[in-house]
Amino acid sequence: MPLRHQPAPPTPWDSDLDQPTIPASAYVHPQCSLIGDVQLGENVIVAPNTSIRADEGAPFHIGANTNIQDGVVIHGLEQGRVFGDDQQAYSVWIGEGTCITHMALIHGPAYVGNECFIGFRSTVFNAQVGHGCIVMMHALIQDVEIPPGKYVPSGMVITTQQAADRLPDANEGDRTFSHHVVEINQALRAGYRCANGIECTTALQNPADRNGFHSTSHNGQVGQPLRAEVVDIIRRQLRQGHRIGLEFADARRFKVGSWQSGPAIASTHDAQVLTQVEQFLAERPGDYVRLLGIDPKAKQRQWEQMIQKPE
Secondary structure, three states: OOEEEEOOOOEOOEOOOOOOEOOOOOEEOOOOEEEEOEEEOOOOEEOOOOEEEEOOOOOEEEOOOOEEOOOOEEEEOOOOOEEOOOOOEEOEEEOOOOEEOOOOEEEEEEEEOOOOEEOOOOEEEEEEEOOOOEEOOOOEEEOOEEOOOEEEOOOOEEOOHHHHHOOOEOOHHHHHHHHHHHHHHHHHHHHHHHOOOHHHHHHHHOHHHOOOOOOEOOOOOEOOOOOHHHHHHHHHHHHOOOEEEEEEEOHHHHHOOOOEEEEEEOOOOHHHHHHHHHHHHHHOOOOEEEEEEEEOOOOEEEEEEEEEOOO
8 A cells, every 4th residue: 555645653753643735736656655744736746666754854845846756765854954935944845846856865954946956866965955956966965055056966975065165057958958857747747647537648649639738727627738839839938038927808808808917927947837827727717818928127028819718
């Protein structure tokens, strides 16, 4: 029996019997062990043979759109905490859109920021890794704070703050690769979730839909895939440095041109933006929706297009 919902055992330091929190949009493989106060964000994927065990140090936070790959171990010491982005204390905090790749070890107290990449068999212990860092294979990061946007080469041992401060910046190619891994794992998450659903499986196998991007809405329902031309437009706007916004109107408001503001999507990652757009459409099937390309510096829209009309 998989341990994916097992509460923490009662101990002298914690008798609350906290259980994992797994949103409907996440996918956790049954060959995983999730124990104790493990808080998964939306659209997280946890691959087989991982151990995420908040029975000594707790709680753990794993942010939206993050992927935890095969054989990863996440654990924490009973003493020692880091502050998450919500300014609360955690044994382990892992941010959004981050890749914790095969066989890596994250041992609390530990903080890993948004949009990071932790390479195969690398270890982060009693350390903080800032937003946008790229950590390659077989690295050790211990007792230090890695500044945001840094690159840790394969095999590096970073155990002094002086060594951490000398690290080079990650380049655009490294960040692009990390973003690509996030997108691949979001597609895998959608595919795994759809595996037992006949309609979804049929859609994924239909050649006409292969350029679509499937996701799930907040209520757990599988949304219709975005049309290929919409996906292309979104990606083109992101490459131009624009942010994506949404507006909507019901039939009455549409007739008089009275649009209501929807979310302005802060992320610049294809997979995260496409997921949020699809979720918004799934939540408003009876509305007209148009998509905006916004210049974040000028704070002005540069482009707009209707992407949904109610039937």
